[in-house]
Amino acid sequence: MDGWPGHLWLEGATPVHLTPEQARPERRPRGPARRTGPRFLNPAMAPARTRSVLLLSDALNHGWLVPDGAPIRCLDAMCSTGLRVRRWRHEVPAEQVHRLHITANDLDEEALAWAKSSLEAHPTGRPLPERGQERSLPEGGFEVEGLRFTQEDARMALLHGGWQWIDLDPFGSPVPFLDAALQGMARRGVLEVTATDTAALTGSSASSARRRYGFQGPVDAYAHDDAVRALLGTIAMAAARVDRCITPLLALFDGHHVRVSVLVRTSKNGASEVLDHIGWRVREDDVPYRLVRHPDEEEVRRASGPLWTGPLWDEAITSRLTEEHERALCSPTSTALEALRADGLTWDHDDLEHAAREGSRTVRHIAAAAALMARNAKDVWLLRLDDLPRWAGTGGAPKMSRLLAALEQGGHQAARAPDLNPFIVTDAPFEEVLAAVRLLT
Ligand SMILES: C[S@@+](CC[C@H](N)C(=O)[O-])C[C@H]1O[C@@H](n2cnc3c(N)ncnc32)[C@H](O)[C@@H]1O
CATH class of the missing domain: 3.30.56.70 (N2,N2-dimethylguanosine tRNA methyltransferase, C-terminal domain)
Structure with a gap:
């Protein structure tokens, strides 16, 4: 495999093999770092992967997705080198991890080979899932450490169906994959979506905003909030078309991407009510904005929409996303760190401090804002x-x-x-x- 083993890096508590061409991630990565070819790891996505570990752990610990003790069927539909699923295996509480039945999929054969080698080089030694009857692996598929890998178009992988946790992390817009994701969900599941086409979502690229999201709006102080709500509105409308409704769990504009996590349920009644949560933000002279169901002809020139106007977060879940919790789950133990240093990880005191700071930043301000972000936008x-x-x-x-x-x-x-x-x-x-x-x- 070209470039293997590259150089070792740590994200959360999980070892990562960076390709030889990829520089050590900078401190406080913000924007889309310069890609250095296939198997490139985007360090700016580390916070999104960390929050995914926290949300999945929360679902396992608090029983809001499946009954206590039941398995969760997860699909990372575009896993690249498999870092997210490896982080789930390494960092979700040890006593719960056997409940995760994980499939990771990507079209890129090299990326999958890199994922396999990473798992073989760093086995977690944690309990494996108890497999029931499962679809046999398609051509190109393999299983390591209880993780199933497939090499299919993401839409095919999604449509195999029955997924209770789906991660969608494409290059650019998630729109081409949304319908398959929503149709491939179990009756109740979590859909996590990354969108890096922020020019479209903020309206700064007016034509792609209109085309992809049916969205328009001025690019002002509310562009980030609008972007999050435009994506949620698009997901909610797509869900309603297949008799499903969404409840946002956590939704953030994070530097150069939008990331939303929603609970999706099959419910004709819920789906029929979707328009109760869709509206427009009209800029005003006496107050910064008003939310309306439909702007009139005059208002539409200073309005952004259509937007999701319901709650952005779930209060109970996000109030548990604390810095202490992040530290407890997503930091390496000193024994693990020693073992990795013996394997060639260069990780000094500064790296440790920096990683701890970045970890805290991942969830900073979330728990304190939970109660307010769980209210309707107009409240x-x-x-x-x-x-x-x-x-x-x-x-x-x-x-x-x-x-x-x-x-x-x-x-x-x-x-x-x-x-x-x-x-x-x-x-x-x-x-x-x-x-x-x-x-x-
Ligand atoms: C942004 S990367 C995913 C990064 C990964 N989730 C992570 O956290 O490291 C997008 C991935 O989508 C894969 N991809 C693009 N189009 C695809 C498709 N139609 N089906 C499956 N995978 C696809 C690419 O090979 C690439 O690895």
Whole structure:
């Protein structure tokens, strides 16, 4: 295999073989790093993989997807070198991991060979799933460490059906794969979707926004929130067409991609109600925006939509996505680290500290904002801190922590929204937010 074993790296608690051409990931990777050919590992996706470990562990520990003790049939439809599924095997709590019946699929033969060698080089030694009757492996398929690998078009792999956990992580837009994913789900399942076509989702590429998502809108402070809601709206409408409804669990704009995780259920009634959660955000002069079901002819010029206007997160689940929890699941033990160093991992004190910081950043602000992000869009304000002086007629913005404290003292809920830019989310009336800003500046 070309370039094997490359050089060793650690993501979460899982060893990774980077290709020889790929540089050590930089600190705080943000944008799409320069790709260095096939089997390239995008370090900017590490936080999304970490949150996937946390969500799957939460489903196993808290029984909200399948009954306690029951298996979960998972498909990583575009697994590349299999890092996500290996992270599930390495990092999901040891006493639960045998419940994961995982299939990982990709069209790229080299990437799959790399996945196989990575598993053989670093067996987890953890309990294997108890296999029942399963479809025999298609040509090109193999099984290592209880993980089944297939080499099919993702749509084929999805349509084999019965999946209770699907990960969709294509290059660019997930739209071509959505219908197959929704049809391939069990009656109740989790669908995790990555979209890197942010120019379309934010509306900055107006034609692809319209074509792919039927979406239009100004590119302003709300572009990130709009992107998340445009993707959710598209998934919700596609689900409704096959009698399914969605409940978002976690949805984030994370640097150069949008990542959403939704619970999908078969329900004709739920599907029929989908339009209750679809609307538009109209920019206004007296308040930053209003959410409407349909903009009129005049409003549509300053509106973005159609958007998902329901909750973005599940409160109970996201309130458990804490930094302590991330550390407990996704950090290597000192014994594992010693063994990896003996295998050639160069990982010093700075790397350890840096990895711990990055791990915390992955979930920072999530638990504190859970209750507010679980409300309908019309019941809370999402406000960019730097815009508040203009609305309040003050010289500058107050410190975010002081503003949040003032709003809470006034009997409201308020939190920092997890965006790269400083945003607050609050259920305080807009006038009260402005009054607090004036008082504090
Ligand atoms: C963004 S990468 C996936 C990265 C991977 N999930 C990870 O976390 O490392 C997209 C992958 O999709 C695969 N791919 C592209 N089109 C496909 C298709 N139609 N069916 C299956 N795999 C496909 C590519 O080979 C590539 O490995």
